[in-house]
Amino acid sequence: MISIIKKIYFFVLTISLTAVTSNCQEEKPEDRNLPLKIADSFMALHPDTVAYKTEAKSYKWNYEQGLILDAFYQLYKLTGDEKYFEYIKKNIDYYVQNDGSIKTYKMKDFNIDNISPGRVLLHLYAETKNEKYKKAADSLLKQLELHPRTKSGGFWHKKIYPYQMWLDGLYMAQPFYTRYAGMFDKQEIFDDVANQFLLIEKNLKDEKTGLYYHGWDESKEQEWSDSVTGRSPNYWGRAMGWFMMALVDVLDYFPEDHPGRENIINIFKNLSENLIKYRDEETKLWYQIVDQGSREGNYIEASSSSMYIYAFAKGVNNGYIDKKYFDIAIESFNAILKHLVTYDDEGHFYLNNIASVGGLGGKPYRDGSFEYYISEPKRTNDFKGYGPFLLTAIEIQRGESVSD
Numbered sequence: 001m002i003s004i005i006k007k008i009y010f011f012v013l014t015i016s017l018t019a020v021t022s023n024c025q026e027e028k029p030e031d032r033n034l035p036l037k038i039a040d041s042f043m044a045l046h047p048d049t050v051a052y053k054t055e056a057k058s059y060k061w062n063y064e065q066g067l068i069l070d071a072f073y074q075l076y077k078l079t080g081d082e083k084y085f086e087y088i089k090k091n092i093d094y095y096v097q098n099d100g101s102i103k104t105y106k107m108k109d110f111n112i113d114n115i116s117p118g119r120v121l122l123h124l125y126a127e128t129k130n131e132k133y134k135k136a137a138d139s140l141l142k143q144l145e146l147h148p149r150t151k152s153g154g155f156w157h158k159k160i161y162p163y164q165m166w167l168d169g170l171y172m173a174q175p176f177y178t179r180y181a182g183m184f185d186k187q188e189i190f191d192d193v194a195n196q197f198l199l200i201e202k203n204l205k206d207e208k209t210g211l212y213y214h215g216w217d218e219s220k221e222q223e224w225s226d227s228v229t230g231r232s233p234n235y236w237g238r239a240m241g242w243f244m245m246a247l248v249d250v251l252d253y254f255p256e257d258h259p260g261r262e263n264i265i266n267i268f269k270n271l272s273e274n275l276i277k278y279r280d281e282e283t284k285l286w287y288q289i290v291d292q293g294s295r296e297g298n299y300i301e302a303s304s305s306s307m308y309i310y311a312f313a314k315g316v317n318n319g320y321i322d323k324k325y326f327d328i329a330i331e332s333f334n335a336i337l338k339h340l341v342t343y344d345d346e347g348h349f350y351l352n353n354i355a356s357v358g359g360l361g362g363k364p365y366r367d368g369s370f371e372y373y374i375s376e377p378k379r380t381n382d383f384k385g386y387g388p389f390l391l392t393a394i395e396i397q398r399g400e401s402v403s404d
Contacts, residue, residue, distance in 0.1 A: 035393040039075050041349040042068070042386060043087060050091050050383065060104035061095050063172055066117030067387035073123045074394050085127065092120055092133075100135025107143045110159035112169040115140050118176035122183060141180055144173060150218045153192070154199040161361060163218040167239040170200060170246035178253040193250065194260025200243070201267055204231060210274030211290060214239040214368060215360045224360050224368035232368035235290045236358055238384065241307025244271060245388070248314045265320050268311070272321055275308055276328065284335040288355055289370055297374040302340045302354045303385035309333050310388050313395035326399055333392055353378055354385035 050065040051058040058064070069088045076084040095103045105114060118140040125133035148156045150163055155173060157166045174193050181189035203216040215232040217225035224232050247268040254261050278290045280300065286308060287293045288301040309332045312325040342350045356379040359366050366372050 033397060035075055035390065035397050038349055038390045038393050039072060039084065045348055049094060061102055061114060061117060063113040063116035064383040065091060066120055068383050069120045071387045071390040073120065074391060078394055078398060088120060089124060092124060096132055096136045098132055100132045102136050102139060107139065110147050112155055112157055112172045115144065115173040115176050119179060122179050137180060140176065144177060152199055153195055164215055165200060166215040167204060167212055167243040170196060171242040174246050175249040178250045182253045190255060190258050190260065194263060197264050197267060209291060210270060211235045212240050212243060222361055232360055234368055234370055234373060236373055237286055237288050237290050237301050237304030238355060238358060241304040244311035245307050248311045268315060269321055272312065272325060283339055284332045289373055292370060300353060302351050303388060305332065305336060306385055306388035306392055310392040310395055313392060313399055317395060317399045329396065333396060350380050351385050351389050352380050354382040356382055
């Protein structure tokens with residue numbers, strides 16, 4: 001049944017592409033599949049480096065590059081096309097020097113976000129065996145070994161956010177941490193990884209809705225934290241998106257016989273079931289604040305929707321969740337193409353309605369309120385949305401290939 005639905009999807013996808021590209025001067029090439037189109041469009045718009053042309057601060061080692069380049073690596077593994085591998089290598093080599101040092105990276109910041117590109121270092125080391133990538137990865141592992149933790153053992157999100165765990169941080173660190181453990185036989189790391197997910201479930205999951213709050217302050221000192229639970233007040237869509245991606249990506253490297261693996265799968269299953277309840281009936285997508293779709297100012301948000309869809313498709317492909325989620329992924333991905341994607345005259349993809357940023361605390365202070373999250377500007381082709389958008393296309397293509 002699922003194979004038939006997937007084939008219907010590709011028929012509908014063709015119709016969707018025709019509908020949303022009616023403003024283009026040229027037809028899209030018929031001999032290229034969607035993941036390649038999405039990736040090639042990105043490379044055309046960002047030929048030299050994964051950075052925002054108008055933002056000097058983006059030209060540094062950061063998690064958005066890690067997200068995009070991991071997507072390109074998955075595409076390289078799917079297609080075998082060397083141009084995608086060379087694009088990854090060129091971008092990483094801009095930062096990683098011959099001695100393994102990482103330009104612009106500062107361990108003393110203890111910023112969990114900066115661990116994210118480490119997964120790409122491990123991809124490159126696996127492919128090339130060039131020691132500079134291993135040395136750079138070792139530096140990131142050293143950060144995790146020294147990284148400040150909550151009393152219960154959870155990684156602080158950043159040094160400047162003491163005693164706080166955010167959902168985002170699980171994606172930033174755990175896939176790298178887990179793959180490093182597998183590649184270099186650091187078995188003790190797997191217990192630590194499993195514990196990070198259990199701490200998040202314990203401290204951030206709302207038992208009534210099954211959804212997860214954005215952040216937890218163990219000290220309960222932050223203005224945004226509940227005086228009893230330490231939790232932030234809202235279910236921010238992308239925070240749960242990062243968490244969903246962390247769950248499915250960690251499982252790529254987590255041992256089959258480790259007792260923590262089943263716990264991670266169960267967390268993923270449960271959150272998947274609950275997120276479906278909050279999908280917008282009309283658009284088949286998700287809101288910036290997930291449970292408040294009818295509230296004025298809330299909007300359908302592209303990055304979180306893409307992240308959930310990616311996790312659903314990958315979860316089915318890898319056997320973690322019921323096959324019905326692939327049908328849901330297809331339906332929602334078509335909805336992204338219909339409602340959130342536009343094109344220019346050259347056929348480049350533009351993904352709209354991506355929340356540019358979301359955080360807690362800091363200066364100016366972010367209080368985690370509904371008003372705060374919807375006040376942050378929306379951006380087109382923000383990497384935090386485009387990366388999951390590409391990953392989703394890859395997973396749907398992979399699912400179709402497997403079913404054939």
